[in-house]
Every structure is written in C-alpha cells, then in structure tokens.
Amino acid sequence: MAQTITSERPLPPTPDNDAACSCEIIDFFRVKDIVNQRIRFQLPLSYSDPSNDARISVVVNITQKYDESLHKVGDIYSTVILPESTKLICYIQGGPGFPCGVPLSNSAYTKTLLDRGYQILYLDQRGTGLSTPIEAATFEHLLPKKQGETSDSYTKRQLEFILNFRADSIVEDYEVIRKALDVDQWSLLGQSYGGFTSFTYVSKYPSSLKEVLVTGGVPPINFLPDDVYKATYARTAERNVHYYNKYPEDKQRVRNILNYLDANKVTLPNGGNLSVERFQQIGLSFGAQGGTDNIHQLVTKFDYDLKLFGFPTLQILTAVQNESSFDSNVIYALFQEAIYMDGNNPSAKHSDWSADRLRLQAEPNFTYNKDSKDAVFFTGEMVYKSMFDDFVELKKFKELAYALHSNNNWSKLYDTQVLYETKVPIVSATYVYDQYVDFDLTRQVKQQVFRNNGNLKQFITSEFFHNGVRADPEKVLGSLFALLDCEID
Incomplete structure (x- = not known):
C-alpha cells in the first residue's frame, strides 16, 4: 500500500524559524524500470536568523523501482508516493556546489542501491541545480545592489548571504524534508564533500539516521x-x-x-x-x-x-x-x-x-x-x-x-563528542591515492576523533581514485554494506 504525501502540504516549523514551508511536485517520469519524482520545497534562507524571512527553493528527486500498484495510483503530480515500508537513502553529492544528476537509467550506484531495496533521494544542494542556483546573474537578482550602496557594504551583504549555503544549512534542509516526508530515520551515502556533509549531519541529528556510508569523504576534522x-x-x-x-x-x-x-x-x-x-x-x-x-x-x-x-x-x-x-x-x-x-x-x-x-x-x-x-x-x-x-x-x-x-566568523560543522559517542554506524571507502581527500589525514581523524572506538569502519583500497563509487559501485558499495553487516573488519 502506498504512503502518500499531498503537494502543498504545510511542513513542520524549522528548528530556528516558526514559519511553515510548502512543497509541490514539479515533475514525474518513468524510464523503463525506474520512476523519478521531483519535489520543490520552499525553505528558509537562514536557519540561524529568526528575523530573516527570505525563502529559497530546494528540489529533491526521489528515484524508485517502478511498481504498477504504486505508481499508477491517483494524480502523480499531487502526491509523493513511497512504499508503506519506506527505506530511503539520501545520496549527498560531492562538491561543494554541484547538483545531483537525475538517473535516466537503472545503472551505476543507482542500480546498486535500488537492488538493495532502497528508494533514493537525490537533493540539489541549495545554490545548485534547481535549488535557487547561484551564478552571477541569479546572485544579482537575489541580492541586488541598493542605490547608493558602497562596494564594501554590498560585499558584506553578499558574504552574509552566501554563508547560508554551507553544510550546516544543507543539513537543516534535509531535516525539514525528512519530517515533511514523514520518515523517522533514513540512511546517507555521501560522496566526497557529501561525506563531509554527512559528518555534519551526524553531529547535529544522529537520531535521524539509520546508517552512514561515505566514499572518499571523511572530513579533516580539526585540521585547517x-x-x-x-x-x-x-x-x-x-x-x-x-x-x-x-x-x-x-x-x-x-x-x-x-x-x-x-x-x-x-x-x-x-x-x-x-x-x-x-x-x-x-x-x-x-x-x-x-x-x-x-x-x-x-x-x-x-x-x-x-x-x-x-x-x-x-x-x-x-x-x-x-x-x-x-x-x-x-x-x-x-x-x-x-x-x-x-x-x-x-x-x-x-x-x-x-x-x-x-x-x-x-x-x-x-x-x-x-x-x-x-x-x-x-x-x-x-x-x-x-x-x-x-x-x-x-x-x-x-x-x-x-x-x-x-572571514573569521564561521558556523559550527562538527561536534567531536557526538561523533565519538554516536551509535549510528559509519562506514567509509578510503582511497590510499586520493588526490583530494588525503589518506593520512583521514587516518588521523579516525585516531583523534573516534579514538579507534570502532564507530568508523573503513574499506581501505589502492585500487580506486576519488571517484571509486562511480568507477565500480558494486565493489565499493558492496564492501561498505559488508562492513555494515560485520562481514569484514
């Protein structure tokens, strides 16, 4: 039986802002044995400033295996359809500043995840893709320079604006969306910067997470x-x-x-x-x-x-x-x-x-x-x-x-005590020759933050570079799921 969520449904209040949000389905299509449903949410620009009532669009795509009993029910453009036993995993894109591609075939890591019974949520991180994208023209539209405003004053406003697009705000977006979809807990798969964002998520909302998989993305916590x-x-x-x-x-x-x-x-x-x-x-x-x-x-x-x-x-x-x-x-x-x-x-x-x-x-x-x-x-x-x-x-x-x-005023990203104490299983594919996320720094984070308590399990390999999950998703993700299942150390 389908779990249905109606478009334009009011969302729960955000953590630091009482104003409700809304969502609408902007696209639905089937490609052979998969279906994609894209949903647009109106979310706060700032989660830390209650006086700021600005809103931005954040768009997610939910990919599922096609099920005739589910996906022909009702008006697909007015209802988010998920199985009764929802098993959502959020693929968190690398970057920073890149959108998620919408799967057009049941292949690569999409197939690996779908075959394991997951529904996949691909989110265009704020500022990318369909989520109020930031580029020169849109930035001037979103934050126009005031008449008579000095360059220094305008740059200061731009800085205040763009700082709302960091990982902590992205995590808050996920949380509002999770509640809107009526999902108690979901899983994460973070690639590269998506892994960094996953660690921020664990730091802020560990009770919202079932498990965290990271590929080439253990952040250099406490390093500069x-x-x-x-x-x-x-x-x-x-x-x-x-x-x-x-x-x-x-x-x-x-x-x-x-x-x-x-x-x-x-x-x-x-x-x-x-x-x-x-x-x-x-x-x-x-x-x-x-x-x-x-x-x-x-x-x-x-x-x-x-x-x-x-x-x-x-x-x-x-x-x-x-x-x-x-x-x-x-x-x-x-x-x-x-x-x-x-x-x-x-x-x-x-x-x-x-x-x-x-x-x-x-x-x-x-x-x-x-x-x-x-x-x-x-x-x-x-x-x-x-x-x-x-x-x-x-x-x-x-x-x-x-x-x-x-800038010397930064939002908080990682809580090392929460990371050390969390019961959320975290597994990571760590690449010895990773050019972007250094292997030695990753090992130091494991020793200094997790203090070898077993909360971070690693699949360490020299076979792949930074894009291992794209090069061989079956092997990389299969190894991570084996770690989750305690099949390998």
Missing part, C-alpha cells in the same frame, strides 16, 4: 586549510611524477604550451583567459580514474596544433575550457577553502588563500619558470587568486572571494 593543502600538494606532486613517467614526451609538450601561453594572450570560447595557471589547473583530472590519460590527450592535441598552425584551434580551446566547471559552479570556487573552516575549531580564523600561499613551499615545479628546463607540474583541487581574473563568471565574484578568505 594549510594542513589540507600541504597534504594534497604532496599527493598531486606524486600524480605528476606518475604522469611524466608514463608520458615522458609530455614534459616538453607541456613546456611548449606554457611558453606559448606566457607569450600570448589566449581567449577561450566563452571569453575567459587561458593563462599559464589556468592550463595547469587541468591537473584536477588526475584525481579520477583515467584522468592521466585524458590530460595526455589534451596536451598532445594542443602541442600538435601549435606545431601545425602556430596557434591553438577552437576544438582544443573548447576542450580545455570544458575541463573545469568553476564558471558554471561558482560555489565550488568560492567555498573550496571555506569547507575546512569549522566554528567549533578555535584555530579556524581565516583561510587567507591557503593554496596560493603554500604553492611555492610545496614544490617549485608547481610554479612556471620560462628559464627552467624542469618539468612543470599541473595543480589539483586548489583555488587561486588568478582564477577570479581568468574565469568569466568568477570575475564577478572577486570581491566576495576575498571577503570569504578574510
């Missing part, structure tokens, strides 16, 4: 951005050494490309600037399966164009432009260091462009020197000041970016 980037620069240097050992001819090819970019102003198809630093940033791909080979293809094509024509073709410029998603996912750039700033950590004052500051200290090869003959290293998941000049959309957020890196 400098600690993170010292570690990830070392991992990225290792990936560069591997790359040049595999493709030794690319040492000169990369230098040819950077010499050209240093001597010429190169404009990308969308109007962005392809600087030396921006080209180095394609090293972000090292963190995923096949990333090394993908970069080799880009380097080969770019160098070939230079030799054939004396300039890069539109095709290769488009390919390089599409390697990064900072223009279309600005929160990713704005919050890259902010995600490590936890108000519970007294040392978390301001990030002060950590990746930029540590670049030279980490390894001189990360900095281009036209007179050197050494290999030039690609960088990784780091954000630099130059990006807010090179990327078209990011230019419009430059003042806000500097304000974020100077």
Whole structure:
C-alpha cells in the first residue's frame, strides 16, 4: 500500500524559524524500470536568523523501482508516493556546489542501491541545480545592489548571504524534508564533500539516521586549510611524477604550451583567459580514474596544433575550457577553502588563500619558470587568486572571494563528542591515492576523533581514485554494506 504525501502540504516549523514551508511536485517520469519524482520545497534562507524571512527553493528527486500498484495510483503530480515500508537513502553529492544528476537509467550506484531495496533521494544542494542556483546573474537578482550602496557594504551583504549555503544549512534542509516526508530515520551515502556533509549531519541529528556510508569523504576534522593543502600538494606532486613517467614526451609538450601561453594572450570560447595557471589547473583530472590519460590527450592535441598552425584551434580551446566547471559552479570556487573552516575549531580564523600561499613551499615545479628546463607540474583541487581574473563568471565574484578568505566568523560543522559517542554506524571507502581527500589525514581523524572506538569502519583500497563509487559501485558499495553487516573488519 502506498504512503502518500499531498503537494502543498504545510511542513513542520524549522528548528530556528516558526514559519511553515510548502512543497509541490514539479515533475514525474518513468524510464523503463525506474520512476523519478521531483519535489520543490520552499525553505528558509537562514536557519540561524529568526528575523530573516527570505525563502529559497530546494528540489529533491526521489528515484524508485517502478511498481504498477504504486505508481499508477491517483494524480502523480499531487502526491509523493513511497512504499508503506519506506527505506530511503539520501545520496549527498560531492562538491561543494554541484547538483545531483537525475538517473535516466537503472545503472551505476543507482542500480546498486535500488537492488538493495532502497528508494533514493537525490537533493540539489541549495545554490545548485534547481535549488535557487547561484551564478552571477541569479546572485544579482537575489541580492541586488541598493542605490547608493558602497562596494564594501554590498560585499558584506553578499558574504552574509552566501554563508547560508554551507553544510550546516544543507543539513537543516534535509531535516525539514525528512519530517515533511514523514520518515523517522533514513540512511546517507555521501560522496566526497557529501561525506563531509554527512559528518555534519551526524553531529547535529544522529537520531535521524539509520546508517552512514561515505566514499572518499571523511572530513579533516580539526585540521585547517594549510594542513589540507600541504597534504594534497604532496599527493598531486606524486600524480605528476606518475604522469611524466608514463608520458615522458609530455614534459616538453607541456613546456611548449606554457611558453606559448606566457607569450600570448589566449581567449577561450566563452571569453575567459587561458593563462599559464589556468592550463595547469587541468591537473584536477588526475584525481579520477583515467584522468592521466585524458590530460595526455589534451596536451598532445594542443602541442600538435601549435606545431601545425602556430596557434591553438577552437576544438582544443573548447576542450580545455570544458575541463573545469568553476564558471558554471561558482560555489565550488568560492567555498573550496571555506569547507575546512569549522566554528567549533578555535584555530579556524581565516583561510587567507591557503593554496596560493603554500604553492611555492610545496614544490617549485608547481610554479612556471620560462628559464627552467624542469618539468612543470599541473595543480589539483586548489583555488587561486588568478582564477577570479581568468574565469568569466568568477570575475564577478572577486570581491566576495576575498571577503570569504578574510572571514573569521564561521558556523559550527562538527561536534567531536557526538561523533565519538554516536551509535549510528559509519562506514567509509578510503582511497590510499586520493588526490583530494588525503589518506593520512583521514587516518588521523579516525585516531583523534573516534579514538579507534570502532564507530568508523573503513574499506581501505589502492585500487580506486576519488571517484571509486562511480568507477565500480558494486565493489565499493558492496564492501561498505559488508562492513555494515560485520562481514569484514
């Protein structure tokens, strides 16, 4: 028998705001043996300021196996339909600042979860996808500059606004939605930054959770951005050494490309600037399966164009432009260091462009020197000041970016005592060669926060990189479920 929830149903009061919210179903469709139902919630912008009555849209997609007895009942656009024995798991997307894709086939980790009897809730985190997306035009629409307002005053208001899009607010969104769906407890699967958010969830609302699965996403609790980037620069240097050992001819090819970019102003198809630093940033791909080979293809094509024509073709410029998603996912750039700033950590004052500051200290090869003959290293998941000049959309957020890196008033993300004492089972896939979430820092968190009490069980593997759950969901998730079932240690 179906559990039904009617559209436009008033939702429970939010934790810090008595105003009720509402929901509406905005889409429903079937693709072969799965159905997707998208629901839009009107939720508070701020959960911490009762005087702020602003609302934003937050959209979730619930994916289920098609069941004729359930999914032909009533008006599917006025009712959220879940099985009587609901078994919901929330897939929490990585990022920060990325939406969840809607499954269009019963495949990958969607199939793995559905086959285990789950219904899956995919949430577009606030500021992404259909959830009041943040980009330059929408930001100006949501927060227009007042007549006569100074730039400093406007930047301060922008900072106050954007700080409502951190993990603690995302968790509050989940809680309101859980209550609206009348679900006592649900499970979490957090990928990368989604794992960070899952730990925030456990810290705030452990009684709402049955179990937590994390893939490449144990947060560096009580560590600062400098600690993170010292570690990830070392991992990225290792990936560069591997790359040049595999493709030794690319040492000169990369230098040819950077010499050209240093001597010429190169404009990308969308109007962005392809600087030396921006080209180095394609090293972000090292963190995923096949990333090394993908970069080799880009380097080969770019160098070939230079030799054939004396300039890069539109095709290769488009390919390089599409390697990064900072223009279309600005929160990713704005919050890259902010995600490590936890108000519970007294040392978390301001990030002060950590990746930029540590670049030279980490390894001189990360900095281009036209007179050197050494290999030039690609960088990784780091954000630099130059990006807010090179990327078209990011230019419009430059003042806000500097304000974020100077901010010293951060919301609280993790409660280490709750994490230590929780009875919520937490299992994690931890990747030895993870370029983004350092293996050694993860191990230190397990020792320092959980103090080896068994509350965090790990599937440790060197077979996968950061995207292991996408590369082989059956193996990665199967290993995590085995840990939950106490089948392996």
